[in-house]
Amino acid sequence: MEQQLLSFDNISYTYPTGTSPVIKHFNLQIPAGTITAILGPNGAGKTTLIHLALGWLHPHSGNVSLAEKPLKAYSRRELGQWMGLVPQNENTPFEYSLLEYVLLGRTPYLDPLAMPGEKDLEIASQKLSDVGLLLLKNRTMPSLSGGERQLVLVARALAQQPKLLFLDEPTSHLDLSNKSKLVQVLRTLQNQGVTIVFTTHEPDVASALATDMVLMREGEVLETGPADQVMNDRSLSELYHLPIQVKELNGKRIVLWDN
Numbered sequence: 001m002e003q004q005l006l007s008f009d010n011i012s013y014t015y016p017t018g019t020s021p022v023i024k025h026f027n028l029q030i031p032a033g034t035i036t037a038i039l040g041p042n043g044a045g046k047t048t049l050i051h052l053a054l055g056w057l058h059p060h061s062g063n064v065s066l067a068e069k070p071l072k073a074y075s076r077r078e079l080g081q082w083m084g085l086v087p088q089n090e091n092t093p094f095e096y097s098l099l100e101y102v103l104l105g106r107t108p109y110l111d112p113l114a115m116p117g118e119k120d121l122e123i124a125s126q127k128l129s130d131v132g133l134l135l136l137k138n139r140t141m142p143s144l145s146g147g148e149r150q151l152v153l154v155a156r157a158l159a160q161q162p163k164l165l166f167l168d169e170p171t172s173h174l175d176l177s178n179k180s181k182l183v184q185v186l187r188t189l190q191n192q193g194v195t196i197v198f199t200t201h202e203p204d205v206a207s208a209l210a211t212d213m214v215l216m217r218e219g220e221v222l223e224t225g226p227a228d229q230v231m232n233d234r235s236l237s238e239l240y241h242l243p244i245q246v247k248e249l250n251g252k253r254i255v256l257w258d259n
Contacts, residue, residue, distance in 0.1 A: 035209055054083060086165070101156060
């Protein structure tokens with residue numbers, strides 16, 4: 001039987017300043033070892049869902065479970081060792097070097113006020129190498145391009161050595177070369193047993209990477225299942241309220257839409 005690593009059971013959430021829920025009676029199970037794309041238009045509630053999964057937000061109804069255990073039963077340190085996040089954007093108020101910034105990912109493994117050790121430095125350097133930025137390790141974060149900054153965020157999350165990795169619109173700042181690099185990194189992680197969940201509003205990105213897919217609109221699941229079954233003309237047209245065709249070219253699915 002397939003292990004469900006992350007489960008949302010009838011989740012609803014409304015922001016304190018809001019008048020209606022942004023997540024509505026949401027049910028979803030993420031199997032261990034999969035790459036799940038949460039695909040939907042802007043404003044669908046994708047980022048909110050990730051913040052609920054991380055325990056940064058607490059549902060007003062329903063439950064979130066990690067490895068068949070309620071999320072609230074974990075300490076913040078335990079959650080930091082279980083899960084990592086690559087956000088869309090992040091402000092860096094200090095001029096960290098790339099290596100210093102990636103070392104922040106080792107925080108869940110350090111005692112309070114402890115300094116990173118040799119093992120932490122080795123891990124951080126390896127993760128910079130994995131994303132192709134080791135030679136820039138002494139550069140400062142503000143000196144990087146948008147694409148380079150995004151890859152450093154990936155390296156920092158990988159330094160946490162998470163069992164479950166979230167990425168929020170991870171390709172939004174990447175050119176084609178770096179998108180390809182990211183896809184290779186994530187596929188390697190999956191082969192190492194890491195479960196991956198990423199949000200995107202780009203069907204082509206979801207198709208290139210995901211084993212499983214969730215179509216989400218206005219805080220609700222429209223459809224979920226294996227990517228090759230969910231990625232079809234009818235489902236995507238319904239999701240985006242737009243005539244969409246899914247074609248296959250050289251074994252890959254591409255998405256076409258009418259203007």
